[in-house]
Amino acid sequence: MAKFNHAARTAATSPVVTERTPSVRTYEGAPGYVRDAKSELFLLAVTHMVGEPTMYERPRKRDRRFRRLVHQVAVEDGEWLARFLPWLRTEANMRSAPVVAALEAVRARLDAGLHGLNRQLVDGVLQRADEPGEALAYWTSRYGRSIPKPVKRGIADAIRRLYNERSLLKYDTASKGYRFGDVIDLVHPSPHPDKPWQGDLFKYALDRRHRRRNGIPERLSVLRRRAHLMALPVAERRAVLTGDDPEEVAARLAGAGMTWEALAGWLQGPMDAAAWEAVIPSMGYMALLRNLRNFDQAGVGDAAAEKVMAKLADPDEVASSRQLPLRFYSAYVAASSRWRPALERALALATSCMPSFPGRTLVLVDTSGSMTWLRISARSTVLPVQTAALFGAVLAARGDQVDLYGFADGVFKHRVRPGGSVLEEVQAFCERIGEVGHGTRIADAVRATYRGHDRVVILSDMQAMIGFASDGVMDSAPGDVPMYGFNVLGYKTAAMATGRADRHEFGGFSDVAFRLIPLLEAGKSADWPF
Structure with missing residues (x-):
């Protein structure tokens, strides 16, 4: 009789790997598993x-x-880190963590005498002009004003990509410790050869920072x-918004x-419907998302609202905005029902990897x-449970036969009603928080609800308590049923051995890691998602 040569699912491995037997405890006392350095760094980052x-x-x-893990991996496998950090910034949509990781990686690599990749590490994570x-603020606060050449050169490379007239107007403000002119002074970027105006921009940023009263160069038309x-008298400014066209x-x-912030300051008065309607066409995606309630309060008209909704639901705009899915839930809670169809569509696009x-x-x-x-x-106004509930509701809405449970x-x-609003279901689910206590009894929850399912997905911080039925x-x-833990807070200890034998763990605030499932x-076997 054949024992192995028959239809069977192949055992697969995944990249987030732990030890095979527990050697520690979770924060709530259940058996815990130690991850290898890359796996721990991935889930934390x-x-x-x-x-x-x-x-x-x-x-x-x-x-x-976080710094300790970055230092270790930067020395042991800089190539892996050089792939991971740009992905962390652009696909996982994290902002501060990749910047910190890149700088700490350079520090560790220089201390270890490693000189390749360092400039690339810094350049790869800087994606916005601020x-x-x-x-520089992070580096000097940690290590002083002696800045290594790879850090300077990586920042200079990013400046050539990111500095333009509009970014200077938006981000070069007096509230910043390092103004554009300070950064230029410290890293000495050369203008990009395909941007003949950039040299004038650098000079103007330096003049502006050092309060030199030189005029705005002719080529900088936006600044002019x-x-x-700005030269218009305050009393005449609101009339600009009421033109015939x-x-x-x-x-x-x-x-x-x-920008809308600049317009509010320029008017030196309230942002009424006319002000919002004038600036809405040029507002960025995040700015629109965060101001839906303000649009309602000001009484923005239907024509302007249609433009907002069209942009919010546009696939290309959603993709380029790099918004975490939880942002759409925050907007849903804050805004009126007017915007909800567009937010629902945007969430569907933002969770396309689910x-x-x-x-x-x-x-x-x-x-x-x-x-x-x-x-x-x-x-943020969002709790970790709301992120977990959002992913759970999306999975429930998309799957064939999904049983969605909350547990404590x-x-x-x-x-979850077929064809219903996912955002509405998230809100309804979250209204039930506290219904079944406050513990983290993962094993007991699985045992209480598992009824021959084809897979189990757990959305949690994975800090399991010792259960009543079993503490594992x-x-x-x-054992032959795949179990996927999705870790929304990245604590050090895992609640199960992962990476093999149908036990896997991923994490994050975006949907991208779900593509491995x-x-x-x-x-x-699934490799890293980058």
Whole structure:
């Protein structure tokens, strides 16, 4: 009788790997598994808001762990890090963590006598025009004003890509410790050969920083148009917004690089409907998303609202905006129902990597106290549990037969209506937080809900408690049933052995890591998503 040569699913491996047997404990006392350095760094980096506290780690402790892992991997496998960090910035949509990681990696590599890749590491993570100044501020606060050449050259490369008239108007403000002129002074970039105006821009940024009263060069037309607007008496400025041709008014503001923040300051008065309607055509995606409530309060008209909704739901705009999916939920909660169809469409586009599972799937969302105690960052209104609930609702809406449960000390089932609003379901799910206690009993939750499903997906901080039925997550479902843990906070200790034997773990605030799951479902070993 054949034992092996029959239809069977191939055992697949995944990149986030732990030891095979537990050697530590989770923060809540269950058996814990130590990850290798790359795996630990990956899960921490995709969830790390630098300087922000979590339930179980103070900011300094978490930041130290991050730096230690970066230093180790930078020396052991710089090529891996050089692939990972640009992905972390551009695909996983993290901002501070990749900048910190690149600079700390250079420091560790220089200390170890390694001189390749360093300039590339810095350049690859700077994707917005305020980030060269952020990088210098971080370096000098940690290591002083002696800046190594690879750091300077990497920042200079980024400046050539990122500095233009509009970015200078938006980001070169008095609130910044490092102004554009300071950065130029320190790293001495040469103008890009394909940007003949950039030399004039660099000179003007230096003159502006050092308060030299030289005029604006002729080639810097955006800056000259802004200066013309600023010269208008305050009493005459609001009349600019009431011109005969609204498109002409919008074009005039856009041509002067006028952001909504700049317009509000220029008017020195409230942003009424006319002001918003004039600046909406030139507003960026994030600015639109964050101001939906302001549009409602000002009474923005239907024509302008249609433009906003069209941009919010445009696939190319969503892709280039690099918004984390949780941003759409925040906007949904804050804004009126007017915007909800566009936000629903935008969320669907922003979670395009989420799989549509065939067969029966069990999805468990952690509603314990550690998922609800702190917001993701000081500037965010979103809790970790809301991110987990969002991913759970998307999986439930897309799969064939998905059973979605919340769990803590007990479990509750949440039914997702076919074809219904995912954002509405997230809100309804989150209203049930606290219904079944506040513990993190992962193993008990799986045992209580598993009924022959084809796979189990756990959305949690993975800091399991010792359960009543068993204190291990590994055997809470049959060993040949794939179990995927999606870690939304990146703590050090894993709740199950991962990377092999149908036990896998991913993480983050974006949908990109989910793209590995279909490979594993097909019996293929999955590499890093970058």
